[in-house]
Amino acid sequence: MLSFVAQRVLKGVIVLLAIVVLNFFLIRLAPGDPAIVMAGEAGASDQAFVKQLREKFGLDKPLPEQLFIYVKGVVSLDLGFSFRQQAPVAKLIGERLPATLLLTLTAFAISLTLGILFGTFAARLAGTFLDTAITVFALIFYAMPIFWVALMGILLFSVTMDWLPSFGYETVGANLTGLAHAVDVAKHLIMPAMTLGLFFMATYTRMTRASMLEVKRLDFVKTARAKGLSDAVIQRRHVLRNALLPVVTLAGVHSGTLIGGAVITETVFAWPGIGRLMYDALLQRDYNLLLGVFVICSAMVLTFNLITDLVYRLVDPRIEYAA
Amino acid sequence: MKQFWKSMLKSPSGVIGLVILLVAVSVAVFGPMLFPNSPWRMVQRPFLPPFTLSTVPLGTDALGRDIFAGMIFGARVSLLVGLVSTLAALIVGVPIGAMAGYFGGKVDDALMRFTEFFQTIPSFALAIVLVAILQPSIYSIVASIAVVSWPPVARLVRGEVLSLRTREYVQAAVVTGQSNSWIILREILPNALSPVIVLASLMVATAILLESSLSFLGLGDPNLISWGYMVGAGRTVIRQAWWITVFPGIAILISVLGLNLIGEGLNDALNPRLSREGR
Numbered sequence: 001m002l003s004f005v006a007q008r009v010l011k012g013v014i015v016l017l018a019i020v021v022l023n024f025f026l027i028r029l030a031p032g033d034p035a036i037v038m039a040g041e042a043g044a045s046d047q048a049f050v051k052q053l054r055e056k057f058g059l060d061k062p063l064p065e066q067l068f069i070y071v072k073g074v075v076s077l078d079l080g081f082s083f084r085q086q087a088p089v090a091k092l093i094g095e096r097l098p099a100t101l102l103l104t105l106t107a108f109a110i111s112l113t114l115g116i117l118f119g120t121f122a123a124r125l126a127g128t129f130l131d132t133a134i135t136v137f138a139l140i141f142y143a144m145p146i147f148w149v150a151l152m153g154i155l156l157f158s159v160t161m162d163w164l165p166s167f168g169y170e171t172v173g174a175n176l177t178g179l180a181h182a183v184d185v186a187k188h189l190i191m192p193a194m195t196l197g198l199f200f201m202a203t204y205t206r207m208t209r210a211s212m213l214e215v216k217r218l219d220f221v222k223t224a225r226a227k228g229l230s231d232a233v234i235q236r237r238h239v240l241r242n243a244l245l246p247v248v249t250l251a252g253v254h255s256g257t258l259i260g261g262a263v264i265t266e267t268v269f270a271w272p273g274i275g276r277l278m279y280d281a282l283l284q285r286d287y288n289l290l291l292g293v294f295v296i297c298s299a300m301v302l303t304f305n306l307i308t309d310l311v312y313r314l315v316d317p318r319i320e321y322a323a
Numbered sequence: 324m325k326q327f328w329k330s331m332l333k334s335p336s337g338v339i340g341l342v343i344l345l346v347a348v349s350v351a352v353f354g355p356m357l358f359p360n361s362p363w364r365m366v367q368r369p370f371l372p373p374f375t376l377s378t379v380p381l382g383t384d385a386l387g388r389d390i391f392a393g394m395i396f397g398a399r400v401s402l403l404v405g406l407v408s409t410l411a412a413l414i415v416g417v418p419i420g421a422m423a424g425y426f427g428g429k430v431d432d433a434l435m436r437f438t439e440f441f442q443t444i445p446s447f448a449l450a451i452v453l454v455a456i457l458q459p460s461i462y463s464i465v466a467s468i469a470v471v472s473w474p475p476v477a478r479l480v481r482g483e484v485l486s487l488r489t490r491e492y493v494q495a496a497v498v499t500g501q502s503n504s505w506i507i508l509r510e511i512l513p514n515a516l517s518p519v520i521v522l523a524s525l526m527v528a529t530a531i532l533l534e535s536s537l538s539f540l541g542l543g544d545p546n547l548i549s550w551g552y553m554v555g556a557g558r559t560v561i562r563q564a565w566w567i568t569v570f571p572g573i574a575i576l577i578s579v580l581g582l583n584l585i586g587e588g589l590n591d592a593l594n595p596r597l598s599r600e601g602r
Contacts, residue, residue: 015443022444030456143580145532147539148554148572151561155569159562253442260447264536268558278448279540282455290452297448305443 008309012302017071019298023291024070028063030287035059079292084284089292093274097296099169100273104262106193111200112251118201119208119247120240126213134205141202146261150195150268157191164191167270192269196261200254207250211243218242245316252308256301330592337588343581351402354395362393362548373566384553384567385560393548394574400549401578404465405531409523411469416476417519421507423477424484431481438477446471450533454542461544464537468530479522483515517593524589528582535575550575 035054054060058069073080079089122134141149158166165171170184215221216239224234259275266275274293281289331337360366365387366379373382373390381390423434450467457463487493488511496506537543538551539558550571557567 015440018440019444026452026456031458139583140576140580143528143576143583145535145539145551145554145572145575145579147536147551148568148575151554151558151568152572155561155565159565256443256445257447259445260536263447263451264539267540278451282451282540282542285455287456290455294445294448294452297445298443301443301445 004313005310008306012306016295016299016302020071020074020295021067023074023295024067026294027070027287027291074295079295080288082281082286082289082292084281084286085289089289092277092289093292093296096272096274096277099271100262100266100275102189103192103196103266103271103273104258106189107196107200107261107265108251108258110193111197112204112247114197115201115204116208116244116247118205120212120235122205122209123212123216123243124235126209131209135209138202138205141198142206144199146195146199146264147268149198150192150265153191153195154268164188166191169272188269188271192265192271195269196258196265199261200258203250203254204247207247208243211246212239215239215243241315245312248308248312248315252305252312255304255308259297259301327592331588334588334591336584337591340581340584340586340588343577344585347398347402347578347581350395351398354398358392358395360389360392362388362396364388366392370560370564372564373570381570382564382566384557385564390553390567390570393553394550394571396548397550397553397571397574398578400461400544400547401531401534401575404461404468404534405527405582408465408468408472408530408534409526411465412473412476412526413519413523415469416473417480417512419473420477420480420482421484421512421515424481425488425503425507425511427485434477435481438474441471442474442478444471447533447536450537451540451542454537459537459542459544461547464534464542464544467537468533471533472526472530476519476522476526479518480512480515483518484511487511487514521586521589521593524582524586528579528586531575531579531582 035050039050039053058066061069077090079093081087082089082092085092118134118138122131125131154166157164165188169188170176170181171188174184176184221234221238224238229238262273263275263278265271266273267279270276274296278290278293278297280286281293331341365383366389367376367383367387369383369385369387371379371383371387373380375382379389379391381394383389384393419434419438423431423438450471453467453470454463457466484507493506493510496510501510534543535549535551535554538549539555541555543549543552553571554568554575557564557571561568
């Protein structure tokens with residue numbers, strides 16, 4: 001187990017390094033001479049200042065050396081400087097990361113729980129009206145763009161019913177503490193988390209349903225039934241447990257999509273996470289910040305994939321990780 | 324072929340999907356001819372509610388532009404981007420997967436590591452970065468969507484080729500001295516086609532969603548109206564004018580739904596063995 005974890009971590013680090021290298025070349029592809037762009041962002045553009053910047057950031061050095069400097073920087077958590085926001089990129093991201101984790105993990109938990117629940121229901125009631133209803137709803141949610149779901153949520157629950165706040169992380173100026181603050185944040189969290197979770201919920205519902213119906217036909221279920229086990233035990237211990245394997249795989253594959261969805265959700269709900277930061281960077285064409293967020297997003301996805309791999313092993317002990 | 328249409332028309336999702344696609348394609352192709360109102364021109368007072376004037380059935384946006392005209396012209400962009408970027412992703416993914424599966428060994432290892440690398444990168448974030456750096460245009464949007472969506476194609480084709488490679492008719496082609504490219508193109512790929520077609524139909528749907536999300540964030544082609552752009556433009560005035568965001572969103576929803584249904588119908592028709600209980 002330990003060597004398996006070590007192996008996976010090593011693989012993840014290699015992939016991350018490759019992403020950092022890719023990132024370096026993407027920065028170079030960005031329009032404009034970086035030194036002149038930086039000077040412009042800093043509000044001065046005389047020749048001497050540009051030259052100074054070029055030397056400071058090593059832009060006068062050959063490309064391989066620049067790459068080395070850049071990678072060395074990222075490894076020591078230096079993601080560059082955002083001239084627009086006048087702060088180091090790593091610091092900006094660090095401030096925003098907790099909000100994004102809160103949002104994505106809540107959305108993930110909601111979608112997985114409800115998805116498996118609805119999927120199981122649909123599979124057990126296969127062929128009935130309820131099954132059809134769940135399947136149709138899942139199909140529709142699966143086809144809705146996240147930004148539109150977010151706006152429809154605001155229209156319904158903020159504008160029309162006035163139940164939930166439509167933007168932000170907490171009530172501005174309320175200065176709540178303790179439990180009152182937690183409740184306030186939770187109120188702000190419901191809509192973004194549901195919005196982000198809905199698409200994935202639909203996916204997990206479809207997957208769980210299909211997978212459970214598939215497993216149900218296998219021989220060991222017949223054996224269990226022949227042994228005289230109750231239907232509930234068969235469903236829970238034999239069918240569901242095996243049917244969840246592809247769902248876990250899917251959850252791992254989806255982590256990247258989850259992050260992408262967070263960019264949109266945070267933008268619409270003004271949720272102060274790194275997705276919103278990415279959008280701001282985009283608007284201001286702040287390439288250092290944009291690519292810094294991109295690297296961190298990739299790192300998050302890699303971590304998440306690693307965790308799913310471990311969970312997969314726990315759910316299915318048959319899997320050997322010798323290779 | 325006849326058999327294929329017969330089973331396709333037997334699956335209800337396939338039929339509904341085909342009808343939706345047919346409508347969407349006709350709107351995209353003929354709509355702009357029948358409906359000459361430019362989607363950028365001011366035709367009425369701003370914030371005209373829907374269903375008040377028959378000439379502007381769905382109302383106007385914050386600049387007095389016709390929502391209905393925007394939706395008709397937007398269909399072109401959505402469908403075009405969806406189709407072309409999927410085609411581009413196939414052009415990249417199919418050869419990579421076919422080579423990996425056919426040659427195996429080191430070639431397979433190298434190509435699959437490369438594919439996995441692209442699959443790990445968060446796709447929407449990469450698409451945003453690429454469009455922002457290449458500058459928003461229909462070309463950069465298509466290119467970025469293709470870049471983030473080819474890996475599943477490569478993996479699928481590799482798996483198919485891997486299992487077909489050992490078949491007797493392929494061995495026979497090897498023995499008769501056919502070249503590798505001839506065997507891949509003429510013997511293997513035609514038989515690996517059906518799952519690729521199913522995947523492609525679902526990819527068009529995903530591409531439409533990606534394009535609309537990019538346009539929503541302001542990364543659309545500035546010269547072309549698209550559904551995502553319209554929703555994005557209506558976002559700030561949603562409290563005064565719900566219709567600006569609601570209608571284009573429904574257009575996206577219906578097109579994506581139609582394509583997903585077609586994917587299911589194709590799956591039923593092409594892989595009857597796998598389809599018994601849906602995906």
